[in-house]
Amino acid sequence: MSLANIICREIFFRKTNFLLSLFAVAAAAGVLIFSVLMLKAHDLKTEKIISEKEAVLKGKMDELEDASRVITKRMGFNVLVIPRDQNLGDLYSDDFASKFMPESYAQKLADSKIITIRHLLPSLIQKIKWTEKDRTVILIGTRGEVPSIHLDPQKPIMDAVKPDTAILGYELHRSLGLKQGDRITLLKKDFTVDKCFEERGNKDDITVWINLAEAQELLGKKGLVNGIMALECNCAMGDIAKVRQEIAGVLPDTQVIEFKTTALARAEIRRKAADTAKASLDSEKASRTKLRMERENSATALVSVFLFCAIVMTAFLALINVKERKMEIGIFRALGFYTGQIYRIILFRAFIIGLAGSAIGCILGAAAFLAIAGKTGDIQSAVSIMRNIVFLGYSMMIIVSSTMLIVLATIFPAHYAAQQDPAEILREE
Amino acid sequence: MIMIHQSKNISKSFSKSGEVLKIISDLSLEINSGDFISVEGRSGSGKSTLLLMLAGLLCPDSGKIFFKDDDLYSLSQATRSLSRNSGIGFVFQQFHLLPFLTVKENILAASIPSRRKDAGEKASALIEKFGLSRRATHLPSELSVGERQRTALARALLNDPVLILADEPTGNLDNDNSETIFSHFAEFAGNGGAVVLVSHDDKSAKFAKTRLRLADGKLLKV
């Protein structure tokens, strides 16, 4: 015979009170775990919606890019100004000119009144052996855009590469395992990697961009360039002859070829498309977050009400139980039980109610969640949520905290019981 | 003859709506092993009050009560409870069995505070002795009143007390059942225990060795 026996016997004897308490705790715990699972389901659904949307947007973006490429081709074109004596065969096979011209040509062109030409980019391009890394790369020295006095000041479409820094094409930084901020040595000079480009699928991927002045120094071509790119020429619908004529007027010892780089245009378009996509995704995310918050708020309210009711109800039922057992407590005391044992009898009963009630509640809450998920047809993700640590983890937390709360709520009734004067009780008949 | 229990000049009053009722006044009592004392007195004279004080359940306003050399009311509540559990058996008119425990469990409940090891065997022996063998697994509600009081007596005897305090134990029993209870008390006193019995029952006079009367807060020999 032990206190535990007495507690269990009493529970079976006064089932109604016990079951009511159990029900109150189970309802609160059930609503709590149900809300947690529903919110988790909401989060998973959000993830799914967002990733679907991302996929759709990526497709749309690719389409947009293709369309834009066609459109930009029609709207304007890019030309390359190279020395007059450059053999075009060599140029096309090597992708860069082997003859050189003064860098000042770019400024001359910019200062001229040819308004069809925009964005002038003088560059020194050479295929070199990167002995330090034992590979062949294309080295481009660039000083960024040459300011044009007669055009409206506009944002340069390409910035200069800062001195002592280098920009690496995709294939280079990927295969060499380099990233922004790394130090590299190229033609015996040290550079800091300033940027690593994404894959472009052309020779840019094996290109190193450095500052024009440094390139001229390293390649021994002081003051020289071998090409001036003129990007986004606004000339009348691809009229290359007119552009050639105009440029020849300013720079007689050069020739002009059409230069098919869409990389910049594409980059710009990609950026714009990405912005649009991101804005759309952001608004979706915001609306899902708002919905989550609304659901969370109503769940919190519901759970709070249930929790409050459960605590008040169990405390109240415990008090009723204790009052009903007044005589019993007098007998215990007459038999020589001390007040600590009276506390234990009352509080251990509360412990059982908290533990069993919340465990039952968790099971019922989970069952309700699965039943609802079954109706809406999303049973798989529901099961995965359940299988997930979410259910067990939260159940544990709920069971432990409910049990503690119920025991705490029963301290007053237990105190009431323990403080009863046995003499007083035993006199009452 | 060993002195088991001693009350020295105890007094108790209750105030009821401003009026002070002196129930026990300057009462002294010695209880020795082998004593079988019956206490008589008018209703309201304070017999139950006296028993509760002797048992360590009600503190007197003044005076001291010694049990087994301990000043009962200077002990801590827990120690006093344990002392009562191991040394004093209480029997009530209303039996006061726990309704959700069987006969055997009711008897064994008395062993919880002291955690007696041989409680099971002792309980079985008492069940046998009080003719409750066929009722051991029954709830109090399924027992006759005589069986109920015998169960309560067995519970009081489980921890081998030295003193039994009984407050009108036969008030709800018929003659035969009353005689059985009284003879068990007499046997207990004969074996070196002590019994203080409050009873209106004339038969108690036949069994008690000492008859006292409580009047005006004092005990007088009859």
Ligand SMILES: Nc1ncnc2c1ncn2[C@@H]1O[C@H](COP(=O)(O)OP(=O)(O)OP(=O)(O)O)[C@@H](O)[C@H]1O
């Ligand atoms: N806690 C209390 N508060 C106020 N009065 C009390 C209290 N306990 C007992 N009394 C009073 O003390 C007196 C004695 O009560 P007690 O129960 O001891 O009488 P009794 O001799 O056992 O009577 P009965 O034979 O009817 O059982 C009664 O008048 C009762 O009203």
Ligand SMILES: [Mg+2]
């Ligand atoms: Mg009485």
